[in-house]
Amino acid sequence: MTRAFITGISGQDGTILAGVLAGQGVEVHGLVRSADEAASHAPALPGGVTLHVGELTDGERISELLAEVRPDEVYNLAGISSVAYSWEHPVQTGLVSGLGAVNVFEAARRLQDGTGRPVRVLQASSAEIFGNPDRTPQDESTRVAPLSPYGAAKAYAHQMAAVFRSRDLHVATVVLYNHESPLRPVTFVTRKITAAAARIAHEGAGTLVLGDLSVRRDWGWAPDYVDAMVRTIRHGRPDDFVIATGRTHSVEEFVAAAMERAGVTDWRDRVSVDPSFVRPAEAAEQVGDASKALAELGWSPTVPFSEIVGRMVDHDLELLRRNG
Known part of the structure; x- marks a missing residue:
């Protein structure tokens, strides 16, 4: 074994x-x-x-x-x-x-x-x-x-x-x-976003404070x-x-996808930017080429960006329902 x-x-x-x-x-x-x-x-x-x-x-x-x-x-x-x-x-x-x-x-x-x-x-x-x-x-x-x-x-x-x-x-x-996955702690910006989207949808109120919304990342499952x-x-x-997936999305796109999945239509009014959340030095965009992994390992990503975000939001909505 x-x-x-x-x-x-x-x-x-x-x-x-x-x-x-x-x-x-x-x-x-x-x-x-x-x-x-x-x-x-x-x-x-x-x-x-x-x-x-x-x-x-x-x-x-x-x-x-x-x-x-x-x-x-x-x-x-x-x-x-x-x-x-x-x-x-x-x-x-x-x-x-x-x-x-x-x-x-x-x-x-x-x-x-x-x-x-x-x-x-x-x-x-x-x-x-x-x-x-x-x-x-x-x-x-x-x-x-x-x-x-x-x-x-x-x-x-x-x-x-x-x-x-x-x-x-x-x-x-x-x-x-x-x-990402629902197992991410809320200290990560992605889970912070999906938890906030679920909370705003569940309670009909609340805000989300973030740093630079223009940063682009290559997000996978x-x-x-x-x-x-x-x-x-x-x-x-x-x-x-x-x-990697080979595709990038901005933090703002992540927020939009999460709010849409949660059913929050006025989300722009509920998101604000705090400069103190911006990191001292950060690449504006990161995107990977996983063609070697495909060729030698037979690996490729299976879950698209919108579904990754959606699964995380669904999980956070279920937690709120379960906890009353």
Whole structure:
């Protein structure tokens, strides 16, 4: 039986991935930061998933856990998940998302060298490593030039994955563009928008305050991107793959789609812009070219933009109805 270890199992992607792997008959283990986190998130995971407490920044603990679990596949999804948060906490971001990833790579290398069994590692990279890109759309050969602490930490981990490949560790990366689902917390702008649209529709009142509405992003469906992770780690050779839809939409278009799905017609009167929400440095547009993933992995996105937004709004409307 294949055994997998997932860091960041309590996040959107980790939760979805745990369900996919368990459905395949994989023995799933996950890393959480505390016993309280384990207790609170366990109900969202499939039965049989084993949770282990540890910090990504504690290299010895990560090595101990991998030596104990002896996984065949390691998915490193943990890290600081907010670009805005990374500006407020740049050192922590570098330690967790940058050096923490190297702790995972080194622990997997030690396990492989110590047992003689191959270990495959998947590093979740990000489009933020490209910063303000030198070409559009971006592909695997696009220059890495991050603009934020988040992007810089992810860039370090991305490049260290290639370094560990040269040491005969199977480390593959997926350069993930924005991908959403109802599992996104409301600290993310997409879920903030869909939750607000549902609330305004449900209550007939309320407002939504955002930053720059003109920013354009390449938004996909999170379960599609998790599928790409599994395909990538099991590919014949470790490599880098851009995972994206190839189409962009502005934040304003996201708001319009969410309000329309919720049935709010006067939404422009309910949305305001707060300059304090605008990030210090941000690419105006990010869009990925996933043609390599299509050619080598057989992967392509399955859910269009309007349906992604609609599913999130429907979920938030249902939560409000359920809670009275």
